[in-house]
Amino acid sequence: MSDKGSVQRGTLYVFSAPSGCGKGTVLKEVRKASSRLVFSVSATTRQPRPGEVDGVDYHFVTKESFNELVRTGGMLEYAIFVDNYYGTPKDRVMSALDSGSDVILEIETAGAMMVKALYPEAVLIFMLPPSVEELKTRLIKRGTDSLEVIDKRVSQAMREISLACNYDYVFVNDRLDEAVQDMLSIMKAARLGVRQNKDLIKGVLKRC
């Protein structure tokens, strides 16, 4: 970084992948490799499960304060399910970016589109399964869901994959080590995207 006098604003990454795609495993490796990466903690109105810690697993909030945040534009994205609300409080993400940290949001496609609209500099990354068939096989092998639930998950995955073309980058999780390298290269390159570096170009021109 040549502009040593000022903090370069961090990059906001949005990461989505269908359920059963190995998102958790890939993110665990990515977390090990990047020290300046902050994982955003979502807010939710659901009750904490045993062992879940407020501020670590989720920010547990009331429906009233959740709605207040939505109403005042304080949510970067949110999803409302029948019983529970989930969302990303904007202020924490923005202050992390301001201080030069990169932030990663692990959210669904609908939320990703909301982030892109509100914060166009965000870099959207979608991880694909090798095929939908392979995804189904993985879900069956996992053995935690009934076939009916698996079919529902596969339909949901197909809906999500068809939105992948609205992301900036896509990669396939076929082999874990390759998937992690793909993700890290994307993150490195994304920081070098011209959208992120207009001030850098101005700075190079100025200092003469």
Add this chain to the structure above:
Amino acid sequence: MSDKGSVQRGTLYVFSAPSGCGKGTVLKEVRKASSRLVFSVSATTRQPRPGEVDGVDYHFVTKESFNELVRTGGMLEYAIFVDNYYGTPKDRVMSALDSGSDVILEIETAGAMMVKALYPEAVLIFMLPPSVEELKTRLIKRGTDSLEVIDKRVSQAMREISLACNYDYVFVNDRLDEAVQDMLSIMKAARLGVRQNKDLIKGVLKRC
């Protein structure tokens, strides 16, 4: 790559940097690290210099055949100087991309804009000096040009840098090893750009 049945089309990279920025050194290292990368050979109407080999350093062509290529849309980009013409014949680049090779064009900003217009999937990469002042210092240290020529080069560099915002990626050549890593990460990530992978997404959805 999950779509093993078909050859994935290669990626076209356009690489520009002001004179004196260390472009040759960076490209030499990049060439070592990437086996499937083809360096495009330009066509020129100038006479070969001693030691230059036709088809290796340049394709040496007549003004008539150069003009014929331009007239028939056979040049991906070209530049006409007072005495000599330089250009990138389209057919060689396209057949390399078709066969799955990645191709890199080392050209000036004006040519880069022509490529982007004709082939929007191209990935445009601009390498910046740490500062214009530093660039001038490097040119002075090199000791091959008069101060008048150096001033001309610096003005030209500033004109080029001000066009860097039309590229896809920018990075600074401050330390060679970091610059090479930046370039390699950009090239890896660029292959994962969504523009390049619309067919991949379709393929994942289909095979189920």
